[in-house]
C-alpha cells in the first residue's frame with residue numbers, strides 16, 4: 001500500500017527527525033491569511049517572507065473566495081489570530097485562460113468520462129473577479145472592519161505581487 005507514497009514517507013521520516021513545530025498552537029503568528037490558487041508555481045509563505053506557523057493559507061483552483069474560503073477567514077480572524085487578509089490570484093492561471101467548456105473538454109478527454117456536468121469558477125476578467133472576491137470578504141458580517149483585506153495579482157514569472165485593491 002505504501003509503494004505509491006514511499007518516497008514521500010521517507011522524506012517525512014527525515015522531516016520528523018528534526019521536527020520543531022511540536023506543541024505549536026495553530027495560531028497565525030504573523031497574523032496573516034492568504035487565499036490563493038492551488039498552482040504549484042506559488043509558494044505562499046516564501047513569497048511573503050513568512051515561515052511555517054506564520055499564516056493561514058486557503059487554496060483552491062483560481063484562488064477564488066468560495067464559501068469555504070470565507071469560512072476559513074472567519075475562523076482565522078476570530079479564533080486563529082488573523083489580522084490581515086490577502087486575496088491572491090495569479091498570472092497564467094488555468095481558470096483565467098480557459099472557458100468552462102474548454103476545461104470540461106480537457107477533463108473529459110483526460111479522464112475518458114463525461115465531464116460536461118463539472119463547474120470550475122472560470123473567470124474572464126481576473127481584476128473584476130478580484131474586486132468581487134475582495135468585496136465578498138470585506139462585506140462579510142463576521143469579518144470586522146479592523147481587518148485589512150487586499151487584492152493582489154501574483155506574477156508567476158517574476159515572483160512579484162501587484163497590489164490592485
Ligand SMILES: [Zn+2]
Nearest residue numbers: 037039062093
Ligand atoms: Zn491558478
